[in-house]
Amino acid sequence: MKKRVSLIIGVIVVIIASIALVYQNTKKEVASKRPFPQHTVYQSGTIKPDNVLQEEMDDEVADFYKTWKKKYLKQPVDKNDEYYIFYNDKGYAEPKNAVTVSEAHGYGMMITAIxxxxxxxxxxxxxxxxxxxxxxSSKNNPSLMAWQQVKNKKGEIINTPGDADSATDGDMDIAYALLLADQQWGSKGDIDYLARAKDIIEAIMLNEINQSQSLIKLGDWAEDKDHVYGQSTRSSDLLLNHLKSFETATGNHKWKDVRDEAYTIIHSIYTTKSDNTGLMPDFIVQSKGVYQPAQADFLEGPNDGDYSWNSSRIPWRYTIDYLLTGDTRALGQIQRMNNWIKEETHGNPENIQSGYMLNGKAVEEGNSTSFVAPFLVSAMVDSSNQLWINKLWSRTIQEHDDDDYFANTIKLQTMIVVSGNWWSPESNT
Structure with missing residues (x-):
């Protein structure tokens, strides 16, 4: 009897030791190599808010991340190993049973890795x-994501019936997030992040880039030979720093051509259409080889040629490349845009409206955080903006009645950047 008890105890000890070893190995395997906060060193001469301590900014980001995650990170009822970002929290999206889009998914993956x-x-x-x-996945390429998902009558989440093609910005963010994940956790686990990043980057080049023009298209549904949609772009899809990371990760120098063309587009619109404001239109088309703001109702609505809900992200999206690399090709446009909005609002972020014509006339009243928060990032490029960036930070961290998935998700990402905690896959702390 004593021998049997001793044997049982011995087995239990071995099991416990094995579990402990597995736990330690697992813990070591998933340890973050670049844990938040990172305090990335941005381009020399850039600024942060100085009316708040660094530790306080980090805490604000971490606290809002918890709020954001609780509200928007969800699981399908029938898939306990999957997550998605719920974007239809105000019920505005069509169809009414829509639950997420690839744009939201890309944001969620980048935020989670950071x-x-x-x-x-x-x-x-x-x-x-x-x-x-x-x-x-998109019906056109399994490495790309269908742009929208809905909940069917059974409660299952499926691609929007008859509309399972892609939107380029979501795919670009997902690819970038996978590169971040490779640097954060390595690629030797269940998911080879780097290999999967290369898969989607290759698919983006194949299906979402106009090959003859090195132009970022609207999605994999736009064919190069289509002289309207195949030769147009969304200004907020010109993700300049993503493009550099794609080139570095793959060694494919076609990405340099895409990046150069993106800068050319920005400069063309700025110098010919918005030199007084620096504003960019939601959509950009080509007319006889010249880049122009899109006409009303080009794709989404009457403000397609204005600085509206898509291009509201530009002060954040474009400035990141300057912060991380020092590339000055869009710096003039960024500075002009930032100086204009500061003058237009008399230095009061509460006066920022929810959309403008390129000449600076407001097209939609309101003070959505979607339009306010991105200017936090563009304000970083010049020390003369110190009082302005302080005011923008104070306004951005407030809760607003109109805040929804879009506003709150942009808010979180801009807070990460401005607090010094955004980094690129190839950057050093």
């Missing part, structure tokens, strides 16, 4: 987001 270290579930959440992306 916040690792502060959030012990970041890798679990990221991998679940990855699995959801792979389960909802």
């Amino acid at each position: 916040m690792a270290g502060k959030d012990h579930k970041a890798k679990q959440n990221f991998d679940g987001l990855y699995r959801f992306y792979k389960a909802h």
Whole structure:
């Protein structure tokens, strides 16, 4: 009897030791290599808010991340190993049963990779987001994501029936997030992040870039030979720093051509259409080889040629490349845009309206955080903006009645950047 008890105890001890070893190995395997906060060193001469301590900014980001995650990170009822970002929280999206889009998914994957270290579930959440992306691929290329998902009558989440093609910005953010994940956790686990990033980057080049013009298209549904949609772009899809990272990760120098063309487009619109404001239109088309703002109702609505809900992201999206690389090709446009909005609002962020014509006339009243928060990032480029960036920070961290998925998700990402916690896959702290 004593021998049997001793044997049982010995077995239990071995099991416990094995579990402990597995736990330690697992813990080591998923440890974050670049945990939040990172305090990235941006381009010399750039600024942050100085009316708040660095630790306080980090805490504000971490606290709002928790709020954002609780509200928007969801799981399908029938898939406990998947996650998605719920974007239809105000019920505005069509159809009414829409639950997410690839844009939201890309944002969620980037945010999750950046916040690792502060959030012990970041890798679990990221991998679940990855699995959801792979389960909802575009009909045109399995490495791209269908642009929208809906909930059917059974409660299952499926691609929007008859509309399972892609939107370029979502795919670009997903690819960038996978590169971040490779640097954050390595690629030797269940998901080879780097290999999967290269897959989607290759698919973007094949299906979402106009090959003869090195032009970022609207999605994989726009064919190069289509003289309207195949030769147009969304200004907020000109993700300049993403393009550099894609080239570095793949060694494909076609990405340099795409990046150069993106800068050419920005400069062309700025110098010919908005030299007084620096504003960019939601959509850009070509007319006889010349880039122009799109006409009303080109794709989404009457403000397609204005600085509206798509291009509201530009002060954040364009400035990141300057912060991380020092590339000055869009700096004039960024400075003009920032100086104009500061003058237009008399230095009061509460006066920023929710959309403008390129000449600076407001087209939609309101003070949505979607339009306010991105100017936080563009304000970083010049020390003369110190009082302005302080005011923008104070306004951005407030809660507003109109804040929804779009506003709150942009808010979180701009807060990450301005607090010094955004980094590129090839950057050093």
